[in-house]
Amino acid sequence: MANKSKSAPLYAFAVPPALLSDFQPRELHIPESHPLHPSQLELKSATPAVPQLPAHLVIEDGRAPGTAGARDGFYCALTNATFADLAGLREHYKTDWYKFNVKLRIQGKPTGVSEEQFTQMVDGGLNQSSLVASH
Numbered sequence: 001m002a003n004k005s006k007s008a009p010l011y012a013f014a015v016p017p018a019l020l021s022d023f024q025p026r027e028l029h030i031p032e033s034h035p036l037h038p039s040q041l042e043l044k045s046a047t048p049a050v051p052q053l054p055a056h057l058v059i060e061d062g063r064a065p066g067t068a069g070a071r072d073g074f075y076c077a078l079t080n081a082t083f084a085d086l087a088g089l090r091e092h093y094k095t096d097w098y099k100f101n102v103k104l105r106i107q108g109k110p111t112g113v114s115e116e117q118f119t120q121m122v123d124g125g126l127n128q129s130s131l132v133a134s135h
Contacts, residue, residue, distance in 0.1 A: 078102065078111055096122075 030037045073082050074089040078101050083089045092098055097118045101111045113121075 078105065079115070080112065081115070 032039055034040065073084045074086055075082050076089060076092055076098065079092070079098055081092055083092060097113075097115050100118055101113055104111045104113065
């Protein structure tokens with residue numbers, strides 16, 4: 001006979017209403033030295049930290065790449081391509097051109113091969129693996 005010592009899983013929504021009415025909320029005690037203590041939160045909110053993007057990721061209007069409004073739409077920081085909507089940017093991430101630039105970046109080589117340059121290389125009869133090795 002199998003050991004049935006394991007009980008069925010418990011779910012908060014399955015607690016009987018009579019038992020649920022007996023529950024009492026307890027006061028949460030957070031030490032003053034803890035970062036989530038209200039006094040610590042007040043100190044942080046008094047001097048808000050503004051996150052700074054690395055210089056190579058900042059666009060002329062100060063927005064991060066890939067966000068709405070950056071360069072009149074969405075922006076790929078690797079290839080400098082712009083798109084009117086997020087769906088266009090997502091499709092860009094699937095292209096051989098983008099993947100080629102990613103491979104260059106991984107190998108520590110200069111990126112920024114334009115779509116035209118990539119098309120010329122491909123039309124020249126080279127396959128993608130030899131492009132990465134030769135660039």
